Amino acid sequence: MPDGGSAPPRTLGWSLDATAAFFRGHGVDSPRATAEWLAARLLRCARGELAARRDRAMPEPLLAAMGRGARRIAAGEPLQYVIGQWDFRDLTLRTDRRALIPRPETEMLVDLALSSPRLRAMEAPRVVDYGTGSGCIALALARAWPGARIVGLDVSEDALALARENAEALGLAGRVAFINVATTPIDEIFEGGTLDAIVSNPPYIPSAAVDRLDRKVLDHEPRLALDGGPDGMAVLRQICEEASMLLAPEGELYLEVDAESGQAGPLSELLRELGFDPVRAHRDLAGHDRFLSASLSLGV
Numbered sequence: 001m002p003d004g005g006s007a008p009p010r011t012l013g014w015s016l017d018a019t020a021a022f023f024r025g026h027g028v029d030s031p032r033a034t035a036e037w038l039a040a041r042l043l044r045c046a047r048g049e050l051a052a053r054r055d056r057a058m059p060e061p062l063l064a065a066m067g068r069g070a071r072r073i074a075a076g077e078p079l080q081y082v083i084g085q086w087d088f089r090d091l092t093l094r095t096d097r098r099a100l101i102p103r104p105e106t107e108m109l110v111d112l113a114l115s116s117p118r119l120r121a122m123e124a125p126r127v128v129d130y131g132t133g134s135g136c137i138a139l140a141l142a143r144a145w146p147g148a149r150i151v152g153l154d155v156s157e158d159a160l161a162l163a164r165e166n167a168e169a170l171g172l173a174g175r176v177a178f179i180n181v182a183t184t185p186i187d188e189i190f191e192g193g194t195l196d197a198i199v200s201n202p203p204y205i206p207s208a209a210v211d212r213l214d215r216k217v218l219d220h221e222p223r224l225a226l227d228g229g230p231d232g233m234a235v236l237r238q239i240c241e242e243a244s245m246l247l248a249p250e251g252e253l254y255l256e257v258d259a260e261s262g263q264a265g266p267l268s269e270l271l272r273e274l275g276f277d278p279v280r281a282h283r284d285l286a287g288h289d290r291f292l293s294a295s296l297s298l299g300v
Contacts, residue, residue, distance in 0.1 A: 013054030041083035130200035135163030259288030
């Protein structure tokens with residue numbers, strides 16, 4: 001990847017073409033799009049604006065920065081960490097190694113919660129994002145529900161620090177509280193039977209499967225946010241059990257689960273045993289059962 005040096009001024013178009021070719025030579029997925037994301041971040045513009053700027057000269061410092069970023073990506077570092085931000089619904093979030101990169105599938109989990117007629121009818125629903133990570137779910141819910149009282153929980157202080165930074169940058173710091181459940185027991189945070197909804201994308205990948213993940217994920221994203229124990233459901237079971245005590249009657253639970261290992265079935269059975277009815281599985285865009293929604297029965 002050319003770094004600039006003493007060569008005559010290079011255009012943005014030249015830089016994009018050279019970077020995309022460099023990525024293709026190193027087996028980077030979507031080389032053209034990745035080059036465009038990197039350039040858009042450096043130029044502080046929307047990716048769609050690059051076409052109109054192709055003939056503009058790229059200053060030497062930007063060419064050098066483009067080269068540094070390209071080499072990091074070619075070495076396997078995720079694009080989202082290299083550019084330091086990523087979009088989730090209508091939010092642009094800071095991203096780094098302290099938390100998982102927000103995935104587009106998780107936007108569907110937020111959509112499920114937001115589609116609830118019961119929650120939409122409430123002026124100030126009490127909602128918990130369990131395993132908040134970057135804060136993407138909690139902050140998306142806060143943006144969509146101005147009156148909601150939202151708490152993001154996590155066991156990683158690093159992830160919580162990132163979530164707080166995102167809340168501050170988005171002007172939502174006064175709307176969402178972030179609490180470490182590794183240091184504060186959950187029964188000291190909430191009274192039983194007081195929450196209206198729990199939404200969670202917890203660690204759900206079986207431990208053995210984590211070791212087979214793409215190196216880009218395994219080498220850079222926090223294992224704590226991926227590994228769900230031997231069958232991937234250790235944290236999910238804990239959340240289901242705690243939800244049965246923390247939710248108010250008719251309170252709602254929304255979970256993202258591992259579609260590949262078939263977790264929707266056994267977790268649905270557990271939820272029914274815990275007093276949830278109805279319990280529904282929801283498919284992702286690939287047609288896999290990736291999400292569960294459940295309502296705590298009035299009789300519980």
